[in-house]
Amino acid sequence: MGPATKRNHSNPGVRCVTRVRVAAIGAGNWGRNHVRNLATLPEADLVAICDKSDQRRAALQRQYPGVHVTGDCDEALDSAEAAVIATPAGSHAAMAIQAIERGLPVLVEKPFALSVREAESVAELAEKKGVPVVTGHLLLFHPVVERLKQLIDSRDLGDLYYLYSQRVNLGQVRPDENALWSFGPHDVAVALDLLGSTPVRVTAQGKSYLQPGIEDVVFMNLDFASGVMTHVQLSWLDPHKERRLTVVGSQKMVVFDDMQSREKLKIYDKGVDRPPDYSSYGESLSVREGDIAIPRVPNVEPLAAELRHFLAVARGAEESRTPAADGVAVVRVLEAASQSLVEGGVAVDLSPH
Template sequence: MSRLRVGVIGAGTWGRNHVRTLASMPDVELTAVCDLSASVREKTARTYPGVLVTDSVQALLERVDAVVVASTARAHAALGLAAVRAGKPVLVEKPYALTVREAVELAEESDRLKVPALVGHLLEFHPVVDRLKTMIREGTLGEVYYLYSQRVNLGQIRPDENALWSFGPHDISVALYLMGEAPARVSAQGHSYLQRGIEDVVFLTMQFASGVIAHAQMSWLDPHKERRLTVVGSKQMAVFDDMAPREKLRIYDKGVDRPPEYGSYGESLAVREGDIWIPKVNNAEPLGLELGHFVKVARGEAPTRADAWDGVRVVRVLEAASRSMATGGGPVTVEG
């Protein structure tokens, strides 16, 4: 079978990882890279001779079978739309769009033209997140009570997206994926310390109709680098530490048991301090898994995961959270 010709639009700090990963995939031919920055183009052309390096989206679209968009967030939806209208399956980096209107337009156009427009929700491809999803589905953790995540570090301070839009798509997409539902209501508080109108620090709370609460702390103004998710269930608790070099998932056999004859007396609740175990999880790189999936979808060989409507659902939460933040943190209903 011939190799899929893939082009990348936006080869900056993150896009160059897409370029490198695609260039290493045996069933892919990295055919073209488009970037508005002359220095990025120069560096890319030096590393990948034989690849068309251009500042023209049109020139790229004419050469490729499928496209990855990793430009600045402002351009994501328009570039995704251009790819879909040219009949090229596209993977659009997060955030999928900067408004629900743009995200829905892209998803509807993708449906109408039957051209997939996936979203780069990388963590949905993380083997640990998949393992957690299986554990939740099989009831290993019991009933999920709540989850919370910390995504904090110092920099990269973005001039055109705040910490919510930069980090939030990861935590929101994981919470929606694990819970299998979208939140009914959100509230968020944030503050701009470094650049006027761009929040560096955001605390987001999502409330699901099932009663689950998911909280995310996001900041690029923090002394620690943390990428941690804790899921608290009625039987067990799970901690996913993505900064750990190995053994990223730990399961705590801890909880509070309620005897069957439980009445209203607090003393009959029994705290259980059990073992901690470390499941063996495949350590494949999520970006390779995400792009491998994209290639299969572009070839029509696999049903789509992290599809256009997944992108829309997360942008709906981001937009509702922005509205909440603008009012000082009041609850906002998530549309759709």
């Protein structure tokens, strides 16, 4: 089932695409942001909201009186041409399969699934049915990440050395997933996108302080075949709220600080220069201190950009920028990190065999 079209009567040869009828499945802490955007985007016609909470459904019905609000997923999907899945993480795969079986384009929030097996089952069904999937890797639609990707692809930073990110704050503590699965999809997705490859080795260490078996803090390392190393710090038990990514290259260094209201991206023209024939330490190495550039970046809400892209995909106007295969790739890294966590930080090999 695809979005309906209608004739432009002033120019009968032009067919205009009507708004895509969308069902929002899940309207909790993050799902309500999808609902808010879908209710206001001109490309979307929010026809149904599904949520299991009686209290939330009552509030949603008051807020969106023209939208069908229900606790039954099948009922919500009946009138839809596309679906956004923002339910608890453990149900993402099952809800996605339910929508794909109906032939509905689907946006699946992160994490795409909680195991590689589940993620692959979603991807395989979508390919079999010919149904487009957008994985909810939100930061790939952030204008700063898009600019950073351009800087790396153009080699403006020189050879990449390493990346490290911090995604920490105090709360919200989740009872159903650890800090790795709650926060990690963001940073893993960004690393894979920026580097254009998947890691060959993953290690992770963490501790459970508040709830048995649910890590509140995780330190993860990803090693890539190119020699680039990525370090990720994740925690909801930290005095600071940090959302920062640092990229170090041979020519320039970049910091993306998402907690800044305006100057989110800074490019440092600094590094250590060495001649090509360098062989021993000494005066051949010289520290270079240059200017700091703060480029102008569009002030775009990443979630609105992601949803606009999804609606274009649902209409057949664009190819998915974050297809199911991307969801599988990120889940594979997270699953390897989970294995490393359980085994006390041992390296898990992800190199192709």
